[in-house]
Amino acid sequence: MKYMATYDMMESIRVTNEWLGSTAKAAYSYPVFGLSMNPMVAMAAAWGEVTERSFQRMVTKPDWNINSVVAEDGRDHLVDVIVEIEKPFGDLIHFEVQGRPERPRKVLLVAPMSGHYATLLRSTVISLLPDCEVYTTDWHNARDIPVSAGKFDVEDYVLYLVEFMKHLGPDTHVIAVCQPAPLTLAATAYLAEEDPQAQPNSLTLIGGPIDPGAAPTEVTDFGRTVTMGQLEQHVLQRVGFKYAGAGRMVYPGLQQLASFMAMNSETHATAFYDQIVRSARGEAHEHDRHNRFYDEYLAVMDMTAEFYMSTVERVFKNREIARDVFEVNGKRVHIGAITDVAVKTVEGAKDDISAPGQCVAALDLLTGLDPSRKASHVEPGAGHYGIFAGKSWRNNIRPLVLEFIDANMTHERRKLEFANIKSLHAR
Template structure:
């Protein structure tokens, strides 16, 4: 009943939210003399705070309409090139000049962990000048009718394999956080099968490959409770009249509450500062706050079967690093990976995937040649900074592009990939 109460509460607040928004516009209207006073701005700020606190944040747009190449700016168009009920594959198609050299083809696998793929907007924007970028746009489970079937971790692995087949040879795959495990599993299956569409390289960023290493608060919670506890306490049914009525899910609002609680003091300070920026009429600072929280507070539901299987496989049993992970009755053998280059990236201050958890992929893939490996630790960044922000743009993204270029299968005979890197230094 908790999900139903959440929806009823949201509906009950709708009239007050509409009134607050109308009053905010009234006190912000330049025709109103009060809008030019500190009192008027304070009232408008209070109403905006109420409206933003009680609204539901919809799926944001990528909004990437242009990128800048060395030859100058070009337009970018979003194009869905593959689709299934729980995911669309988006190609950010660039209008390239005729003489433009071939860039790496990169599949960015966004996390299915509560936020939309647009959380990686900065990642995509940074890669676009140097690569053909494709992104997995996962669908909110509350919008997928029960008639479209289930979706679990096995399906996730199948989706990745199908997308790699769709994109063809010479594809490089990047897994951001949660998909590091299913991407590594998919590559292992493809290598064992001698699949010609196995990617040329894979980059795993801030992923929970082995959560026994430097366990974080998230890891400790998963270890402290049996799987039955999660099934009984965080799994709920979608209420009517949503499209996925009766589907069992892990609600996005529960995931968001967990994220917020981990850094509650920081979020409280941010809300206070936002109010003060509005009162002082500091439009730029207020707009930056809106942009961040419009993205951060937009969450999606996960299917119950995917969530529970992930918790059990990744965080409780540690199946992949133990060599015990199964995919539809078949054991995942990461030692089968021989021709796919491996790059792992971690943040020094990551409080979601602890330092060393992603690097563990280097250990469980022993048959990848040393010349096709790279590990990098980015100093002074947390989890978010691994795939976004100034240090990602300046330090991490260039390494990803360089690694992809160095590990194009057609060029491996004449090029040497970067050597194994540790401690934030490359050589």
């Protein structure tokens, strides 16, 4: 599988399906067909519309689409997406709210690098913006990164996080969602030994596989049973000539998307059929529930082969972080070195990706942290997506996370919060 030809073949299949959808949409939307009473004409045009949109979204990076936020003064304030640090494999970005006093809560939201773009956390960012200065990691699509930029594995990922945390300073509150939770914990431990003054004030780990062996799921079973040789042979490919990363070894996003959809093929097939029917009846629209979900779900990115392989081998198979034997640049990272950072874990009771028990395992590794600075929460009835973007996040988890941040805010930040409140009342 490790050939450009197989990568280009997948892209050719995608382009062909997009073209077929576009052709059907154009042909069966021709005005003369308006005279036809055959419902299959409208169904064919609707099939073309849904098909074209679906396959087009697979190579389009979604926009953040966060234009404004309402502040305490009741006014809409424009939001600018500012790149704070630009690096080959990912940027640190800031959602800067124009004309609003700086928020005392400075939050670094660490987005997953697991096949989807950081915009998967759009609703999470929107929910935090009114109360926080929000920064997030914006990982790049590996197919667009030239081979000359070098490698990017789990150790490089940790060092990126270390650099971002140092840039933001010690009054930062870090929230890691899903995949980056173990590596963010390792980055914090790395700082605890190398630069203690740069550690964040608090660390919230949401639904992450700190110890994948604590509660088996389909994901952990796959990681345990498949061999590294099988993965290398069957899932890795070289980027084709169409993209700037031509020749780079990657785990293709299209291949991962096929795996995602195969796991719930009946659900997805029903959703697309229903959307075609709605479109044929004229009931579908640009921003309906189906399009909002699938515009994000179908937008996939390639991961570097070394990042994917090292994640499977070191995080899932060898459980290096769970066993506290993880190394960065040949130096062992001791989780127990964290003594000044408050840590909270959040899990969903019905999470079938990072099951309850996997994330809370982090607290047992924090042997140097006072128990009063540890906290955990299991959200009843919540699945994986719900604990960071759904109703459970908005109604229950977000308030708890903000309370945790406030309880571990530095004196200087508290003074800033008081000054902002005083200024608001003065108006």
